Amino acid sequence: MQIGAPVEDATPASTTDDSVAVVTIDGNDQMKFNKSEIRVKAGQKVKLTLKHVGTMDIKVMGHNWVLLTKDADMAAVGQAAALTEDIQHIPADKIDQIIVHTKMLGGGESDTIEFEAPAPGTYTFMCTFPGHYALMNGKFIVE
Numbered sequence: 365m366q367i368g369a370p371v372e373d374a375t376p377a378s379t380t381d382d383s384v385a386v387v388t389i390d391g392n393d394q395m396k397f398n399k400s401e402i403r404v405k406a407g408q409k410v411k412l413t414l415k416h417v418g419t420m421d422i423k424v425m426g427h428n429w430v431l432l433t434k435d436a437d438m439a440a441v442g443q444a445a446a447l448t449e450d451i452q453h454i455p456a457d458k459i460d461q462i463i464v465h466t467k468m469l470g471g472g473e474s475d476t477i478e479f480e481a482p483a484p485g486t487y488t489f490m491c492t493f494p495g496h497y498a499l500m501n502g503k504f505i506v507e
């Protein structure tokens with residue numbers, strides 16, 4: 365290093381590289397997600413935003429985005445979630461089958477979560493609002 369040379373500004377690490385997967389998924393008043401498949405790469409940080417693009421109330425048409433473990437039983441999680449009193453509908457007795465989840469949202473709301481992509485494989489995502497998982501589910505693929 366030259367003595368007297370101007371000090372260069374530190375270059376910030378790029379945040380637009382492959383280390384972050386930015387994902388947006390919508391849920392609507394027709395009880396549908398707008399994506400049935402989400403692909404990310406192993407080792408990526410996932411920044412996922414769920415948007416409820418409808419107008420219905422959380423108590424009538426709430427949506428969340430719940431990522432299940434590889435060996436989870438979606439129907440069992442969905443049925444347990446329907447029995448929970450809490451509006452979040454995250455069943456305490458099935459929490460070991462859930463990797464990560466957003467908040468439950470009503471129309472017009474959104475929530476962003478960040479998590480590390482799990483090991484490569486195919487996972488299931490779902491909405492745990494009572495009665496929604498049969499229509500509101502999809503594959504989360506880690507390549």
Ligand SMILES: [Cu+2]
Pocket residue numbers: 391395425426427428491492493496500
């Ligand atoms: Cu839903």
